[in-house]
Amino acid sequence: RYHQAIKENRHLYNILQELRGNIRVFCRIRPIFKFEAKSCIEYIGNDGSLMVFDPCKSQNTRKIFQFNKVFGPATTQGEVYKETQSLIRSVMDGYNVCIFAYGQTGAGKTYTMCGSSNGSYIISYFDLLINYSSTLEIMNCSGNGGLSIPNASIRGVQSTADVLNLMILGEKNRAFSSTAMNHRSSRSHSVLTIHVHGKDISGNTIRSCLHLVDLAGSERVDKSEVTGDQLKEAQHINKSLSCLGDVITALAQKNSHIPYRNSKLTQLLQNSLGGNAKMLMFIHPESDSHGETISTLKFAQRASTVELGAPHQNKESSEIRNLKEQIDNLKKALMIKE
Ligand code: ADP
Ligand code: MG
Numbered sequence: 001r002y003h004q005a006i007k008e009n010r011h012l013y014n015i016l017q018e019l020r021g022n023i024r025v026f027c028r029i030r031p032i033f034k035f036e037a038k039s040c041i042e043y044i045g046n047d048g049s050l051m052v053f054d055p056c057k058s059q060n061t062r063k064i065f066q067f068n069k070v071f072g073p074a075t076t077q078g079e080v081y082k083e084t085q086s087l088i089r090s091v092m093d094g095y096n097v098c099i100f101a102y103g104q105t106g107a108g109k110t111y112t113m114c115g116s117s118n119g120s121y122i123i124s125y126f127d128l129l130i131n132y133s134s135t136l137e138i139m140n141c142s143g144n145g146g147l148s149i150p151n152a153s154i155r156g157v158q159s160t161a162d163v164l165n166l167m168i169l170g171e172k173n174r175a176f177s178s179t180a181m182n183h184r185s186s187r188s189h190s191v192l193t194i195h196v197h198g199k200d201i202s203g204n205t206i207r208s209c210l211h212l213v214d215l216a217g218s219e220r221v222d223k224s225e226v227t228g229d230q231l232k233e234a235q236h237i238n239k240s241l242s243c244l245g246d247v248i249t250a251l252a253q254k255n256s257h258i259p260y261r262n263s264k265l266t267q268l269l270q271n272s273l274g275g276n277a278k279m280l281m282f283i284h285p286e287s288d289s290h291g292e293t294i295s296t297l298k299f300a301q302r303a304s305t306v307e308l309g310a311p312h313q314n315k316e317s318s319e320i321r322n323l324k325e326q327i328d329n330l331k332k333a334l335m336i337k338e
Pocket of ligand 2 (some may be wrong): 109110111214
């Protein structure tokens with residue numbers, strides 16, 4: 001009866017289908033700017049494949065990568081959103097969802113996560129999480145096995161405008177500093193979490209969250225020519241990214257120990273990474289740096305092999321509760337008979 005009830009609810013059924021399986025990886029390739037060298041992407045297939053080559057080498061360096069979806073340079077923000085819409089909406093049905101933007105500085109992570117549909121920036125984020133700054137403590141929540149950041153700002157919102165206003169306010173808090181890679185390079189990871197608490201029309205209680213994670217640039221530190229404090233910061237950023245890589249490798253290999261505790265980033269996202277939620281990753285191979293593109297694509301390919309467990313719906317339904325009670329009663333009755 002439980003399965004029948006789910007099947008009858010077509011909407012819920014579609015969401016469950018959407019949430020099953022591996023981490024889904026979408027790859028977005030931004031347009032090449034006039035001042036940039038030639039593209040290192042040779043071919044984009046409708047089936048989610050793309051071919052990368054090194055334009056500076058004479059020998060054949062072509063490599064094919066396969067993802068769930070590849071968005072070419074002409075793709076609009078609206079088209080990207082459309083692909084993720086049902087996943088994002090599933091947050092309202094009680095599922096936790098985590099969306100990452102991974103890739104080197106300048107590849108278009110922030111544009112994808114925050115750019116408006118007409119191409120201008122509208123928003124940024126309001127808290128920073130970098131490994132060496134310990135201003136935000138991550139604590140275990142008692143009872144539910146989750147994590148919390150007591151000093152992170154949490155505000156109630158009533159409308160989309162409220163969310164956008166908070167994001168604009170938060171832009172001031174985000175650390176931008178110049179590097180050789182990109183003068184607006186963000187030196188930090190940013191995690192925006194939208195908590196959803198509410199009741200659906202049947203009176204079921206829903207508690208879920210959507211993490212939007214705009215990661216710091218994945219490029220090697222030596223390439224960005226930073227020194228001093230910036231170098232220290234970059235090394236810590238790279239450390240937490242490599243911790244994320246280690247967690248993804250351990251999940252992909254189905255290891256018994258998953259090293260979540262090695263960085264704040266992986267600690268915070270533990271529930272999302274470990275199968276209680278669904279993730280999407282956007283990868284942005286930059287046109288003129290073939291080496292970084294290959295390493296980004298390899299990271300993404302590894303992530304796409306991570307099998308997530310059945311997603312948990314954070315919803316307490318009176319109907320399901322009643323059915324469970326009936327099952328318990330029947331079991332007890334059977335035991336008495338035996
Ligand atoms: P990242 O956050 O990965 O460092 P940004 O999002 O800041 O990169 O993008 C770098 C530059 O490229 C910005 O000037 C941005 O406006 C531009 N850009 C990124 N993606 C696109 C796109 N899909 N279409 C047009 N311009 C883009
Ligand atoms: Mg950025």
